[in-house]
Amino acid sequence: MSDYNNKQREPQIRHEDFVKISRFVESTYGLKLPDYKKYLIQSRLLRRLNALGIATYSEYVKYLFDPKHTDEIQKMIDVVTTHKTDFYRESDHFEYLENVLLPDHVKKHDDISIWSAGCSTGEEVYTLAFVISEFNRKKNHKLDYQIFGSDVSVSSIQEAAAAVYQMNKTVGVPIDILKRYFLKNKNKDKKFVKIVPEIRKKTKFFKLNFLDKVYNVNKKFDIIMCRNTLIYFSRETQREVLSKLIDHLNPNGYLIIGHSESIFSMDLPVKLVKTTIFKKI
Numbered sequence: 001m002s003d004y005n006n007k008q009r010e011p012q013i014r015h016e017d018f019v020k021i022s023r024f025v026e027s028t029y030g031l032k033l034p035d036y037k038k039y040l041i042q043s044r045l046l047r048r049l050n051a052l053g054i055a056t057y058s059e060y061v062k063y064l065f066d067p068k069h070t071d072e073i074q075k076m077i078d079v080v081t082t083h084k085t086d087f088y089r090e091s092d093h094f095e096y097l098e099n100v101l102l103p104d105h106v107k108k109h110d111d112i113s114i115w116s117a118g119c120s121t122g123e124e125v126y127t128l129a130f131v132i133s134e135f136n137r138k139k140n141h142k143l144d145y146q147i148f149g150s151d152v153s154v155s156s157i158q159e160a161a162a163a164v165y166q167m168n169k170t171v172g173v174p175i176d177i178l179k180r181y182f183l184k185n186k187n188k189d190k191k192f193v194k195i196v197p198e199i200r201k202k203t204k205f206f207k208l209n210f211l212d213k214v215y216n217v218n219k220k221f222d223i224i225m226c227r228n229t230l231i232y233f234s235r236e237t238q239r240e241v242l243s244k245l246i247d248h249l250n251p252n253g254y255l256i257i258g259h260s261e262s263i264f265s266m267d268l269p270v271k272l273v274k275t276t277i278f279k280k281i
């Protein structure tokens with residue numbers, strides 16, 4: 001079969017090349033790429049073919065697995081992974097943080113540390129920071145905080161650390177939060193905003209692959225959010241990842257997963273406190 005679709009004049013991925021990539025992605029990153037995702041992956045990888053001036057997916061696969069080009073693996077995973085995220089996504093988690101977890105936490109502690117694992121381009125991390133900062137402001141508390149974000153995608157981590165967002169990404173951010181925590185670009189034609197330094201300095205981003213045997217994180221957290229990432233993994237991989245994340249929780253710390261995710265029958269050392277919110281036991 002030809003690598004080209006004559007009608008569109010765009011290269012088409014051959015099944016055997018798709019299989020080579022999907023097997024590698026699952027064994028190295030845990031992401032399942034079933035056959036129905038073939039055309040999605042093809043269109044995402046097209047960017048890499050164009051950037052490298054490579055004409056076919058077969059040539060790309062050779063390039064990707066050539067030991068001379070190990071840096072291409074990172075670029076491949078940056079485009080293959082799904083980075084959809086939003087400020088205040090699944091907002092009931094942030095309401096629970098504001099109304100239950102933080103009021104409870106300040107009774108015994110003067111600081112809190114949170115890990116957003118699989119943070120994509122940082123919106124989840126900054127939303128957490130806004131919620132804590134607003135809690136301090138409104139309730140006159142001085143809770144110190146540090147929010148860590150990790151992702152396997154280096155390009156996402158770089159975007160997160162840059163903290164610059166297109167204006168249309170802030171739909172759903174309450175107007176007072178927008179005014180207080182975002183800086184407008186001086187050039188009015190450019191529709192970008194940047195998170196204020198007071199919030200940025202409370203955040204740290206780092207690369208972490210959930211499939212790493214040991215997580216190189218010398219810290220324990222009060223809350224770990226791992227949302228909308230596990231859905232791409234097999235059930236067994238989900239359990240292994242969650243087990244390692246829970247090891248990084250302080251006693252009585254909280255694990256928060258995405259609305260479409262479940263840990264049912266995984267036998268993990270946590271108890272349910274509210275749908276998708278768990279406490280370490």
Ligand SMILES: C[S@@+](CC[C@H](N)C(=O)[O-])C[C@H]1O[C@@H](n2cnc3c(N)ncnc32)[C@H](O)[C@@H]1O
Nearest residue numbers: 029081084085118120152153209210227228229
């Ligand atoms: C859909 S985003 C979720 C972002 C955010 N947590 C949210 O709920 O809006 C999933 C993120 O998981 C990351 N991811 C996928 N596989 C990963 C792995 N093996 N290790 C770490 N992060 C991974 C992707 O790069 C992507 O940024």
